[in-house]
Amino acid sequence: MARPVIVIVGAGFAGFHAARRLTRLARGAADVVLVNPTDYFLYLPLLPEVAGGVLDPRRVAVPLADTLPGVRVVVGEVDGVDVDGRSVSYTDADGRQGRLAYHRLVLAAGSVNKLLPIPGVADHAHGFRGIPEAVHLRERLIQQIELADATEDPAERASRCTFVVVGAGYTGTEVAAQGQLFTGEIARRHPRLGAVRPRWLLLDTADRVLPGLADRMSAAAERTLRERGVEVCLGTSVTEADADGVRLNDGRFVPSRTLVWCVGVRPDPLVEATGLPVTSGRITVDEYLAVPAHPEILACGDAAAVPDPSRPGDITPMTAQHAVRQGRLAADNIAASYGVGRRRPYRHRDLGFVVDLGGWQATANPLHVPLTGPVARAVARGYHLLSLPANRTRTVADWLFSAAGTRPAVQLGLVPGAAVPLDTAAPELIRR
Numbered sequence: 001m002a003r004p005v006i007v008i009v010g011a012g013f014a015g016f017h018a019a020r021r022l023t024r025l026a027r028g029a030a031d032v033v034l035v036n037p038t039d040y041f042l043y044l045p046l047l048p049e050v051a052g053g054v055l056d057p058r059r060v061a062v063p064l065a066d067t068l069p070g071v072r073v074v075v076g077e078v079d080g081v082d083v084d085g086r087s088v089s090y091t092d093a094d095g096r097q098g099r100l101a102y103h104r105l106v107l108a109a110g111s112v113n114k115l116l117p118i119p120g121v122a123d124h125a126h127g128f129r130g131i132p133e134a135v136h137l138r139e140r141l142i143q144q145i146e147l148a149d150a151t152e153d154p155a156e157r158a159s160r161c162t163f164v165v166v167g168a169g170y171t172g173t174e175v176a177a178q179g180q181l182f183t184g185e186i187a188r189r190h191p192r193l194g195a196v197r198p199r200w201l202l203l204d205t206a207d208r209v210l211p212g213l214a215d216r217m218s219a220a221a222e223r224t225l226r227e228r229g230v231e232v233c234l235g236t237s238v239t240e241a242d243a244d245g246v247r248l249n250d251g252r253f254v255p256s257r258t259l260v261w262c263v264g265v266r267p268d269p270l271v272e273a274t275g276l277p278v279t280s281g282r283i284t285v286d287e288y289l290a291v292p293a294h295p296e297i298l299a300c301g302d303a304a305a306v307p308d309p310s311r312p313g314d315i316t317p318m319t320a321q322h323a324v325r326q327g328r329l330a331a332d333n334i335a336a337s338y339g340v341g342r343r344r345p346y347r348h349r350d351l352g353f354v355v356d357l358g359g360w361q362a363t364a365n366p367l368h369v370p371l372t373g374p375v376a377r378a379v380a381r382g383y384h385l386l387s388l389p390a391n392r393t394r395t396v397a398d399w400l401f402s403a404a405g406t407r408p409a410v411q412l413g414l415v416p417g418a419a420v421p422l423d424t425a426a427p428e429l430i431r432r
Contacts, residue, residue, distance in 0.1 A: 142410070
């Protein structure tokens with residue numbers, strides 16, 4: 001190739017920030033191509049607010065064409081990597097096959113829902129990894145309250161007003177918090193429900209919510225949820241699911257028509273399809289993010305097993321903070337391979353985390369300063385605004401309208417349940 005071509009697979013946190021950094025570093029010296037199934041970068045941390053009716057889905061969808069000038073965006077699903085031939089194959093929205101040659105390759109394919117072999121879960125649960133799933137959940141919450149209002153059967157009414165979230169990590173905790181506020185508001189508009197109120201259960205096998213955070217933050221989040229009436233069931237898991245409810249490991253059967261699966265993620269099946277060495281299911285890389293024996297290939301984010309310098313012998317966890325930093329470093333190290341700057345190993349400093357619990361509640365530890373309540377809420381929203389690459393003014397407007405009024409509660413029928421199966425991986429990749 002006369003002109004270097006840098007191909008980036010995936011526009012999640014790692015891929016998006018790698019492409020963004022390369023738009024400045026490449027400076028016309030190389031062609032940057034970004035391949036992604038959608039034409040937007042999803043700001044995943046605000047997705048629970050979409051499900052809770054606070055934000056319009058477009059607020060968390062950052063257009064790639066607008067924010068990555070000079071980058072060629074190819075909308076398609078990468079289904080193979082020819083390491084020896086230095087090319088990637090993909091399928092576009094029309095089902096057409098394409099191939100892209102590369103001089104440098106960044107694998108940032110991200111992750112998909114983590115599946116467990118529990119009877120009925122794959123058929124009756126929905127994950128929470130993208131806009132379609134968030135929109136579907138929002139409409140399902142509205143639908144179930146309306147159907148509960150329409151029936152005269154007390155048992156059916158109770159089951160439709162019961163919502164089960166599995167996984168008390170960041171996503172599951174925020175989904176339960178936002179969902180409880182949203183359904184409570186909807187139920188108040190349906191006086192026929194009488195004393196029946198939405199029931200939310202948050203399940204996890206751990207001994208506390210948000211197990212990755214400090215005890216004080218975890219306890220504050222759990223206290224907020226319990227005060228709102230969320231049933232936090234710790235040391236608890238689902239053993240079976242069907243259309244009428246879920247059976248728990250303590251023998252209880254919980255009648256419910258809504259099961260949200262937030263137990264974690266696994267690397268995209270493309271990782272295995274590349275044939276590259278893996279560590280814990282993620283592509284093996286060195287401290288420079290390069291694949292051993294293939295210095296022209298770098299991997300970052302959830303797809304990569306990046307050595308964690310703060311914990312020798314371990315790899316970095318699957319978090320947005322690590323993905324952003326690794327994406328930027330991948331861009332820097334690629335530029336260094338062309339003589340711009342110098343190659344550096346991955347290093348990081350934990351900046352803390354924020355967990356938005358809706359209303360005026362949140363828990364946060366910016367720079368390891370523990371905060372709760374309205375102050376933490378302000379910090380959480382400030383953090384998201386700074387991290388959101390676009391749509392900031394519209395996002396603030398949605399927040400203000402939500403705080404001043406009610407959340408719109410109408411079903412648009414945009415995303416049927418069949419369109420958001422729990423297993424979001426492409427079937428052909430699963431079979432490989």
